[in-house]
Amino acid sequence: MPLPPATGTGRYYAIAAKSIRLIRHGCTNRPFFHISVTHRRRLNSQPVIEQLGSYDPMPNMNNEKLVALNLDRIKHWLGKGAHVSPPVAELLGLSGFFPIHPRSYMTAWRNRRTERENQAKEKAEGSS
Amino acid sequence: MSLIKLCQNSTKTILFKCTESQGLYISARKLSIVPSIYDGENPAPKFFSSGVQIILKRLTRPNFEKVFRKRTNSNISVLRTPVYKFLTDEELKTEQSNAYKSAERLLQMPPVVKVQEPVDDVLSKDPALVGYDSSTYLFTDITHGVANEHRLIIQREPDGTLRSCDHDVRKKLNQIYFPMQGRKLRDPLVFSDPEKLNSLLERQKYEYILDRACVQYEPDDPQYQKLTSITYQHVDMNNQYDLIRSTRHFGPLAFYLTWHNSIDNLMLELVQTGIIREAVLLMSLRQAIKEDLVNGEESTALVSEILPTRIQLSKPEFVSEEDIQLDTKCMECLDKYINNNSAMKSQQGLALQGFREYYQQLIEISRGLQKAHGNA
Amino acid sequence: MATKLLTIRNLLNKPLSLLMNSPHYIKPTYNLQTFSTTPIASVNFFNKLPAEKLWKSVTSVSNAGAKKGRGKGAGRIRIRDLNRGQVIGVGKINMLWPGLSAPVIRGRELLKQQRLPDDPERMEKLIKLRDSMTRFRRLKLSPIERGWSGSRMPGRSIGPPDPVGDEEFTGFDTKVLQLRSLLIMKGNLGRTRNFQAMVVTGNGHGLAGFGFGKAKEAPSALRKAKNRAGKKLMNFETYNGHTVFHDFFTAFGKTKIYVQKKNEGYGLVCHRAIREICQAIGIKDLRAKVEGSNNLQHIVKAFFIGLLQQRTHQQLAEEKKLHLVEFRQENSYYPTVVASPSYVRTKDEIPKDETLDFINYVMNDRVILKRKKFPRFYETMPHYEIYLKKYEKYRNHERIRLNLKTEYGEVKSFLTDKYPEEKKDEEA
Numbered sequence: 001m002p003l004p005p006a007t008g009t010g011r012y013y014a015i016a017a018k019s020i021r022l023i024r025h026g027c028t029n030r031p032f033f034h035i036s037v038t039h040r041r042r043l044n045s046q047p048v049i050e051q052l053g054s055y056d057p058m059p060n061m062n063n064e065k066l067v068a069l070n071l072d073r074i075k076h077w078l079g080k081g082a083h084v085s086p087p088v089a090e091l092l093g094l095s096g097f098f099p100i101h102p103r104s105y106m107t108a109w110r111n112r113r114t115e116r117e118n119q120a121k122e123k124a125e126g127s128s
Numbered sequence: 129m130s131l132i133k134l135c136q137n138s139t140k141t142i143l144f145k146c147t148e149s150q151g152l153y154i155s156a157r158k159l160s161i162v163p164s165i166y167d168g169e170n171p172a173p174k175f176f177s178s179g180v181q182i183i184l185k186r187l188t189r190p191n192f193e194k195v196f197r198k199r200t201n202s203n204i205s206v207l208r209t210p211v212y213k214f215l216t217d218e219e220l221k222t223e224q225s226n227a228y229k230s231a232e233r234l235l236q237m238p239p240v241v242k243v244q245e246p247v248d249d250v251l252s253k254d255p256a257l258v259g260y261d262s263s264t265y266l267f268t269d270i271t272h273g274v275a276n277e278h279r280l281i282i283q284r285e286p287d288g289t290l291r292s293c294d295h296d297v298r299k300k301l302n303q304i305y306f307p308m309q310g311r312k313l314r315d316p317l318v319f320s321d322p323e324k325l326n327s328l329l330e331r332q333k334y335e336y337i338l339d340r341a342c343v344q345y346e347p348d349d350p351q352y353q354k355l356t357s358i359t360y361q362h363v364d365m366n367n368q369y370d371l372i373r374s375t376r377h378f379g380p381l382a383f384y385l386t387w388h389n390s391i392d393n394l395m396l397e398l399v400q401t402g403i404i405r406e407a408v409l410l411m412s413l414r415q416a417i418k419e420d421l422v423n424g425e426e427s428t429a430l431v432s433e434i435l436p437t438r439i440q441l442s443k444p445e446f447v448s449e450e451d452i453q454l455d456t457k458c459m460e461c462l463d464k465y466i467n468n469n470s471a472m473k474s475q476q477g478l479a480l481q482g483f484r485e486y487y488q489q490l491i492e493i494s495r496g497l498q499k500a501h502g503n504a
Numbered sequence: 505m506a507t508k509l510l511t512i513r514n515l516l517n518k519p520l521s522l523l524m525n526s527p528h529y530i531k532p533t534y535n536l537q538t539f540s541t542t543p544i545a546s547v548n549f550f551n552k553l554p555a556e557k558l559w560k561s562v563t564s565v566s567n568a569g570a571k572k573g574r575g576k577g578a579g580r581i582r583i584r585d586l587n588r589g590q591v592i593g594v595g596k597i598n599m600l601w602p603g604l605s606a607p608v609i610r611g612r613e614l615l616k617q618q619r620l621p622d623d624p625e626r627m628e629k630l631i632k633l634r635d636s637m638t639r640f641r642r643l644k645l646s647p648i649e650r651g652w653s654g655s656r657m658p659g660r661s662i663g664p665p666d667p668v669g670d671e672e673f674t675g676f677d678t679k680v681l682q683l684r685s686l687l688i689m690k691g692n693l694g695r696t697r698n699f700q701a702m703v704v705t706g707n708g709h710g711l712a713g714f715g716f717g718k719a720k721e722a723p724s725a726l727r728k729a730k731n732r733a734g735k736k737l738m739n740f741e742t743y744n745g746h747t748v749f750h751d752f753f754t755a756f757g758k759t760k761i762y763v764q765k766k767n768e769g770y771g772l773v774c775h776r777a778i779r780e781i782c783q784a785i786g787i788k789d790l791r792a793k794v795e796g797s798n799n800l801q802h803i804v805k806a807f808f809i810g811l812l813q814q815r816t817h818q819q820l821a822e823e824k825k826l827h828l829v830e831f832r833q834e835n836s837y838y839p840t841v842v843a844s845p846s847y848v849r850t851k852d853e854i855p856k857d858e859t860l861d862f863i864n865y866v867m868n869d870r871v872i873l874k875r876k877k878f879p880r881f882y883e884t885m886p887h888y889e890i891y892l893k894k895y896e897k898y899r900n901h902e903r904i905r906l907n908l909k910t911e912y913g914e915v916k917s918f919l920t921d922k923y924p925e926e927k928k929d930e931e932a
Contacts, residue, residue, distance in 0.1 A: 053270065059263040062264075063262070063263040063264065064263060064264045064265070064266050064283075065261070065263050065264070065265050065266070066266050066268070066301070066304070067265055067266065067267045067268070068267075068268045068270045068305055069267060069268070069269055069270065070269070070270050070271055070272075071269045071271055071280070072271040072272070073271070091265075094257075094260075094265050094267075094284045094290075095265070095267040095282065095284070095290075096251060096252060096267075096282065096284075096290050100254060100256075100257065104257060104260055105256050105257070107260055108256060108257050108258060108259045108260040109256070109259070111259040111260065112258065112259040115259060
């Protein structure tokens with residue numbers, strides 16, 4: 001049973017709105033995402049128009065997260081007016097292809113704040 | 129740069145300088161080999177210059193029986209049935225010329241280039257991203273039709289820096305997204321474990337090591353250059369040139385030895401086996417690379433005369449008048465080289481003297497034969 | 505039975521009053537249990553008829569029964585020799601009879617008649633021996649000695665032919681190809697049975713021959729066939745000592761054989777008789793397809809004829825007046841000239857309709873029928889697609905497990921060290 005090709009098997013309608021989004025593959029407790037372009041009103045379980053990359057959210061043994069982007073095809077779909085979902089926009093922002101997504105900054109400073117609070121709490125506990 | 133350190137060391141092993149934290153060392157029964165890589169002047173322009181390439185190909189001495197020897201690497205459990213064809217003379221010639229072309233492909237030399245330099249270019253720094261994630265993001269541009277070495281591979285570090293990846297990461301990601309058959313993500317044990325490499329060297333599996341290294345590494349990888357350097361030196365020390373003759377690794381070996389000024393062993397072997405034309409070619413190779421010979425021009429002039437002649441696979445057994453003329457010139461040229469530039473004067477001189485006597489007999493025999501056949 | 509009769513006679517001879525009046529002499533209860541008042545006939549068919557007739561009465565089957573197949577096969581009652589294992593001079597009581605069961609003089613001593621200690625297992629052994637004769641057991645052969653099927657002769661080895669004069673057949677081995685019984689009608693004898701054998705003998709280095717033998721008995725038919733095969737040896741050259749020179753087609757009667765030359769390591773993929781012949785000759789790699797009649801004798805004859813009609817590469821090159829060139833995959837298809845004729849034709853000299861393809865030429869333009877491969881019956885069923893989809897995600901697991909084992913020595917990853925608490929849970 002061969003896997004569907006990266007060129008996609010979904011039906012394509014020229015006028016319908018497209019969206020570039022993450023589509024979850026992988027299995028239980030092991031997420032893995034394809035970055036694919038599909039119709040905006042189509043479910044993630046349905047065949048996509050084209051796969052544009054992949055994203056592995058679980059860090060590997062060197063503490064790295066791997067992202068593959070077919071920038072050529074992404075440019076093509078962006079040129080056709082495809083909508084980009086926020087998680088994909090974040091990844092593209094981190095890669096330097098897009099400006100950094102505001103949500104990335106928000107996550108960053110929220111994480112920093114929790115870290116600070118935790119430290120303060122620890123200090124307080126340590127002193128008391 | 130001293131090439132072979134034949135140091136009789138009391139401690140059997142010597143750790144040689146290694147940029148990585150892992151210490152790769154070679155112990156070969158009190159003989160320790162120090163690998164030397166092409167880290168100074170770039171050897172590529174000289175290696176790829178047409179004159180040097182021609183000489184290197186000729187020095188490889190391609191023997192078709194060895195080039196097309198039985199190889200069972202096609203992953204089939206049973207050998208295929210041979211194919212037979214009835215051919216006319218012309219068809220046979222075209223088939224043979226096709227075979228020569230494929231031989232050229234099989235004998236394509238791995239390039240000799242300068243060792244790669246570390247990549248260090250920061251694309252952007254964004255301290256506002258500190259704390260976004262604790263792991264590094266590696267982005268690979270998987271656009272079709274881009275060569276591995278030009279592929280865009282960048283990383284976003286936890287401190288918000290966006291930079292190009294270094295060679296080892298690039299190699300890994302290229303292998304993940306565009307796998308090359310036979311290449312492993314991790315270094316195979318043969319190369320990471322010095323004991324295993326050593327045992328291979330002692331069993332003289334040079335071709336295997338060199339082929340495997342070609343698959344696993346890029347030619348500008350320091351690890352590749354170290355491995356090949358160790359193997360070449362091992363071949364040179366044990367005089368086992370015949371094992372990698374008519375393989376694609378002989379050219380880089382000859383180039384390596386010439387580049388590091390240690391062709392004396394090879395020269396001695398060539399003179400002893402009586403293939404002095406190749407000895408002259410080796411001289412001219414040295415002249416082309418190092419330009420330190422007294423009679424450099426003379427040897428370079430001889431090359432154009434030697435190249436059109438047939439490849440000698442063994443000592444000559446019959447010589448014609450033209451051969452005698454050429455060989456005499458070669459011997460004179462070699463004599464000058466041995467007296468002026470050789471580091472093994474006495475041995476090479478003796479070997480040349482031996483060849484001269486043999487050649488004198490050969491001339492008499494061939495002339496006698498020609499007379500007997502009535503061609504003189 | 506005899507002893508019982510004796511006791512009863514003894515009893516009858518004595519007056520009953522004596523019996524009653526002498527309780528001190530014989531116990532009154534003695535033998536009363538066995539006492540019977542029925543008349544006793546001392547003669548019955550057991551001691552009147554000979555054993556032969558008795559056995560016949562047990563084993564015989566009526567005419568109608570025989571027609572139905574009774575008295576045959578595993579359940580058949582067989583005649584047993586009840587005297588087997590009985591030796592004169594050895595009986596229930598273990599006595600030493602000099603001159604009968606022992607020598608008269610042992611050393612310098614003159615042996616005396618004496619009673620030896622009883623052997624309690626003697627009777628058991630005798631009964632076991634008698635029981636062992638009840639069932640017919642087939643001859644069992646080790647898998648190495650066995651031929652094509654069970655303990656029957658075809659496919660079995662019967663050793664080299666008998667020496668002719670001083671000439672011995674060293675290194676030869678003979679294999680039985682066929683052993684069958686023939687029935688022939690004779691004017692005065694009626695239907696008689698003959699055995700016919702076909703064997704092949706060879707030394708595994710090119711010399712081989714086959715022969716037929718007919719005789720009233722199977723072993724003599726085999727011997728005759730073997731010795732005839734030894735007298736009709738033929739020499740076959742092999743290509744590099746492992747296969748035939750070229751593909752060929754051969755036929756005998758309605759039997760057609762297509763033989764293909766194969767590379768080292770292919771083995772003998774052919775009819776079992778052809779395999780035995782190849783082993784006798786020393787051919788190791790070959791494929792043969794039999795079409796048409798499966799008559800064994802025809803197959804053997806056709807194959808031998810085909811082998812004899814082979815041409816060497818030099819002969820082929822001379823016939824065609826062209827170079828014969830070999831291309832081997834393991835040598836990256838480097839053209840090796842295996843035979844060159846004395847004169848080579850040019851392209852203009854070759855007629856347009858000439859067969860130039862090597863295989864077509866040596867096969868006499870015969871083509872092996874290649875049957876169309878149909879998909880397996882389950883591949884078109886709906887459940888097979890479900891199965892494929894279901895096991896899609898396990899497709900790489902085996903390889904990954906193997907890789908992990910080579911890397912870490914067990915099935916674990918870097919995450920196992922990262923989360924040690926998970927591992928403990930698993931073990932518990």
